[in-house]
Amino acid sequence: MTDKIFTREEWVKALELLKSKYRVFVPAKDGDFHNFFSLEDGKKPDFDYQNTRKSPKSVIYPQSERMFEYSLDEADPDVNILKESPKDYTAQAVVGIRPCDAQAFQIVKRNFDNPEFKDPWWVQHFESTTLIGLGCNEPCATCFCTEVGGGPFHESGLDALLVDLGDQFLIRTLTDKGEVFLGEIGGGIPADDAAIKSAEELASAAPGKIKAKVPTDKLRGKVINELFDAPFWEDTAFACLNCGTCTYLCPTCWCFDIQDEIQGKAGDRMRNWDSCMFPLFTLHGSGHNPRDNKLQRVRQRFMHKLKYYVDKYDKGIQCSGCGRCVRYCPVNIDIRGVCKVMNDFA
Amino acid sequence: MLKYTEKIRETASKLLKDKTVDVFIGYRKGTVPMMNEPVLVNDPEKVDQLYWDNFCGLNLCNYLTKRTGKIGIVANGCNSRNIVTHIIENQIKREQLYIVGIPCEGMIDHRAVSRVVKQEEILEIEQDGLTFTVKGATFEETLEKRKYLQRNCSTCTHHNPVIYDEMLGVEVEEPSGIDPYEDVKKIEQMGSEQKQGFFTNLIARCIRCYACRNACPLCYCPTCFVDESAPQWVGKSTDPTDTMTFHFLRAYHCAGRCTDCGACERVCPMGISMRQFTKKLNKDAQELFSWEAGLTLEKRPPLDVYRPDDYNDFIK
Numbered sequence: 001m002t003d004k005i006f007t008r009e010e011w012v013k014a015l016e017l018l019k020s021k022y023r024v025f026v027p028a029k030d031g032d033f034h035n036f037f038s039l040e041d042g043k044k045p046d047f048d049y050q051n052t053r054k055s056p057k058s059v060i061y062p063q064s065e066r067m068f069e070y071s072l073d074e075a076d077p078d079v080n081i082l083k084e085s086p087k088d089y090t091a092q093a094v095v096g097i098r099p100c101d102a103q104a105f106q107i108v109k110r111n112f113d114n115p116e117f118k119d120p121w122w123v124q125h126f127e128s129t130t131l132i133g134l135g136c137n138e139p140c141a142t143c144f145c146t147e148v149g150g151g152p153f154h155e156s157g158l159d160a161l162l163v164d165l166g167d168q169f170l171i172r173t174l175t176d177k178g179e180v181f182l183g184e185i186g187g188g189i190p191a192d193d194a195a196i197k198s199a200e201e202l203a204s205a206a207p208g209k210i211k212a213k214v215p216t217d218k219l220r221g222k223v224i225n226e227l228f229d230a231p232f233w234e235d236t237a238f239a240c241l242n243c244g245t246c247t248y249l250c251p252t253c254w255c256f257d258i259q260d261e262i263q264g265k266a267g268d269r270m271r272n273w274d275s276c277m278f279p280l281f282t283l284h285g286s287g288h289n290p291r292d293n294k295l296q297r298v299r300q301r302f303m304h305k306l307k308y309y310v311d312k313y314d315k316g317i318q319c320s321g322c323g324r325c326v327r328y329c330p331v332n333i334d335i336r337g338v339c340k341v342m343n344d345f346a
Numbered sequence: 347m348l349k350y351t352e353k354i355r356e357t358a359s360k361l362l363k364d365k366t367v368d369v370f371i372g373y374r375k376g377t378v379p380m381m382n383e384p385v386l387v388n389d390p391e392k393v394d395q396l397y398w399d400n401f402c403g404l405n406l407c408n409y410l411t412k413r414t415g416k417i418g419i420v421a422n423g424c425n426s427r428n429i430v431t432h433i434i435e436n437q438i439k440r441e442q443l444y445i446v447g448i449p450c451e452g453m454i455d456h457r458a459v460s461r462v463v464k465q466e467e468i469l470e471i472e473q474d475g476l477t478f479t480v481k482g483a484t485f486e487e488t489l490e491k492r493k494y495l496q497r498n499c500s501t502c503t504h505h506n507p508v509i510y511d512e513m514l515g516v517e518v519e520e521p522s523g524i525d526p527y528e529d530v531k532k533i534e535q536m537g538s539e540q541k542q543g544f545f546t547n548l549i550a551r552c553i554r555c556y557a558c559r560n561a562c563p564l565c566y567c568p569t570c571f572v573d574e575s576a577p578q579w580v581g582k583s584t585d586p587t588d589t590m591t592f593h594f595l596r597a598y599h600c601a602g603r604c605t606d607c608g609a610c611e612r613v614c615p616m617g618i619s620m621r622q623f624t625k626k627l628n629k630d631a632q633e634l635f636s637w638e639a640g641l642t643l644e645k646r647p648p649l650d651v652y653r654p655d656d657y658n659d660f661i662k
Contacts, residue, residue, distance in 0.1 A: 030551070031551070031617055032457060032460065032461060032465060032617055033465065033617070050467060053615065053616070054553070063553070063583075063584050064583035064584045064585070138483070140467055141378075141467060141469055142378060235385075235386075238384065238385060238386045238409070239383045239384040239385065241408070241557060241560035241561050241613070242560055243555050243556050243557035243559075243560040243561070243613070244553070244554070244555035244556060244557070245555045245557050245613075245615045247555075248553050248554075248555050248615075249615060257582065259581070259582050259583070261581055261583065270582075270583050272582050272583050272584075275555075278556075278573065279569075279573065280573045280575065283575070326377070326378060327378060328615045329381075330404070330557050330561060330612070330613030330615070331383055331384055331404065331613075332376040332377060332378065332381040332382060332383040333383065334377040334378075336377070337377065
């Protein structure tokens, strides 16, 4: 564990110099909000933000990724043979990721990287990524990370944590990857006791600023079918538009679809994010759709996050409390309320 | 606008009690500032959740498609025009509906409000007639409502419901001398390449969540062309050509039907102004067919009838 101090200007300059070693992703202004961009996009890093509109999940798990390529040309000796598309596993760093979004990768990891299954692309992207967190001095009113096992300065899943001390950042390394990153970045000065104390004060003050109560303690004890058949879904689902806002902004939604895209005699096999909110998500080749209506789809999303995942892994809910779906659901379906209704259901 | 909350509750209670309607569709107060949630009430004891304020900018007509039974629904100007469109397109029957009209004073643009407080988190909004007060952890600002209306509301000339069974207030005066198409005219002046650049940039942030499509009452096809898989009309990756195809085709499907209710723009999580597409078609419908969507049950829309004097200058 190393603690170092950088002024804000030094930090931004140091990141620029790091471009030869890492593909560096930073929060930057994107119209009215912030999103993560690679420094190669020429965007100016801006660490004065609460959280990005889109989660940084696409850094490890792109919205569209080419899995394989193939030829349909009969004259080609390799006709109809799938070949893995070249992937770029250059070392990358997400600098300024919020602890909830780092925690989200740990939640998703149970699905993509477990003893039974390993998703080769997710795993390799994840392993090539260093996560440099930024503690939340001022969590949003819609945040509830503390209710789901995280916190505004939660270190799990991070390789280093930055603390915003005003005109300086304190960086504390947490893993070997973090040490390597700090070694590469160079500069900075060892943190003095006063800076460490300020950082600790910020870290201990922040969790108390999160007021939301999202009880999850009784979810595991519920009978799946009783929750599934519960009458409250009708009210929960009514407003839903079945758009993909919640699933696409969510750092823990991981579902994808596989599509072949063919142009002339060349084909690509793509995987694209998919959403359980879309009817096509479950449409069978026969034409039958087991989740044919809105209620079924809304129920699936919440049951997956708040019940099936809980039962399967016994590691809490599939949610890191980032609050994006709460803030941006166009019809204000609030997962905090849904979770409470499910937890209280008897 | 807040004054209508009580009236909506009273009316809904009466309609549910005397069985004029089986269900009542309105809004309930949201859990975050500037957001409200569409709600369906079927019990007169539960009408207290109904609510109305300056942030009811979705389109409730969306929840009527192919519903059965008798339905009470709150409707302001644009929502009522979509109800008319729904009726003439056979998505609901007039006799199924009890329309509770609200003379609309325009909805507040949540993005404009966030912009004025420099994207600082808004914790509370107090609404008071012509002004509203925005509060955050370190600021409090009182703003004039008329300056922060949704862009479609600021050029609206149909605030009053065009169809209703009961009105909850006195009709508001419709403004005159407004040119709703100033922005479209600017785009029309552009050359092809400039237009291409403008539209490419307009939708660059699109994540293909389809919130715009799904918030729109016009989009009720059982299977949307983007969801067709055999044949597949449009790719599902984030390829900009596919995203552009989606936006263009979605807009064209709204030609002569769009009421410019603004729901598409309101719901977009990426803040895309996709009304720039539909507004051009509204302008065309007006100029070529003297048509504004949803004003009457008596006439068929221009794209579902043939008239010998139809505009045909595009045939060369």
